[in-house]
């Protein structure tokens with residue numbers, strides 16, 4: 127009796143379950159098929175709903191690595207000299223930390239050479255929290271605020287890394303100078319053999335760049351106030367279309383206003399004449415030309431980013447042709463519109479850059495129209511925090527597709543496909559040194 131009653135119940139259950147499973151499987155595969163192939167023309171689903179195949183995460187050897195004990199004796203003291211914009215200085219400093227560990231050296235605080243670029247005096251300690259940095263780097267590399275008395279009166283001996291062509295090795299070429307002078311300074315060169323680094327040196331670089339560097343308390347408070355007043359959810363958009371960078375790019379923009387053309391000519395790089403004719407076309411197709419705000423708006427629409435999206439403009443002052451974006455995307459917020467006027471005008475370049483950085487590593491999504499130091503830093507930091515709605519717009523694809531004569535719907539669909547694939551594959555969205563690709 128018992129068996130008779132349970133059996134039908136059991137088969138009903140199995141039947142129901144299998145129906146459920148079949149329904150679930152077919153709908154989920156249909157669903158993902160739909161999502162990966164949908165586009166703006168078919169509607170529904172913006173770029174962020176595309177199923178990702180890969181994701182960048184901090185490498186295990188960094189986060190779970192067993193640290194090699196620091197040597198008892200230091201080989202000497204190193205000061206890293208950093209130049210350029212805030213994110214370029216930070217990148218060079220991170221490299222310098224790795225080198226210091228590689229050479230078993232002790233770091234002193236870096237020199238942030240800002241005067242030439244920003245016309246201000248803000249150094250490392252004005253932007254970043256020094257005590258926190260030293261504390262976080264404990265076990266990774268030695269950092270001191272003060273030099274020992276026997277060398278504290280000396281200036282470091284500069285070692286020029288920039289002239290060393292091709293791949294070079296710091297142990298071979300810089301260690302002898304460090305051992306001889308005991309206190310040296312240099313600006314890291316991009317061409318070093320980082321592949322030869324022992325893991326403990328790479329881990330020091332990663333730890334410094336993505337965990338130990340944080341803004342000073344007062345800057346972080348200002349930045350979080352700014353973050354709070356931006357309507358949520360929001361996209362942080364890093365647009366680059368300032369006169370100096372357009373002049374530097376040597377690209378011609380026939381459609382822009384006379385005022386913009388004048389601004390470009392008057393930029394410090396204005397003597398770099400734009401390429402013309404065939405050279406201009408080759409240059410553009412290689413992806414060398416910054417996207418205009420208008421082109422950016424077009425690509426955002428191709429990615430099905432709704433035109434009522436809240437957009438924070440992470441950008442410097444003096445963006446040109448901004449109407450090209452605001453005509454389509456009207457919910458645009460900037461530092462100058464959100465901060466009290468007296469705060470904003472008194473703010474230095476580094477401070478403004480730090481605010482954009484902070485907002486961008488905390489935004490719901492981040493899109494860059496360029497692939498500069500800020501974009502790389504922000505993308506990596508977002509990956510570190512598990513924020514994966516990050517995308518670099520492809521200048522090259524845009525140039526190539528328009529060169530092929532694609533227009534309107536065809537162009538939009540082609541742009542969607544390129545960026546969908548980039549997003550699905552996590553292409554370019556993190557610095558490979560400290561991040562490893564994880565198959566989803």
Ligand SMILES: *[C@@H]1O[C@H](CO)[C@@H](O)[C@H](O)[C@H]1NC(C)=O
Nearest residue numbers: 194195196197228229230297
């Ligand atoms: C640095 O110290 C490690 C041991 O911690 C040693 O294996 C390595 O050879 C040293 N490197 C230099 C350049 O002194």
Ligand SMILES: *[C@@H]1O[C@H](CO)[C@@H](O)[C@H](O)[C@H]1NC(C)=O
Nearest residue numbers: 241242243244245246247394
């Ligand atoms: C730098 O700032 C000083 C004082 O604020 C100003 O007189 C000078 O013109 C500025 N230099 C540049 C290149 O902007």
Ligand SMILES: *[C@@H]1O[C@H](CO)[C@@H](O)[C@H](O)[C@H]1NC(C)=O
Nearest residue numbers: 381382418420421424447450
């Ligand atoms: C902006 O782009 C649209 C195409 O999306 C084009 O029709 C228009 O002329 C452009 N405007 C400017 C000012 O370049």
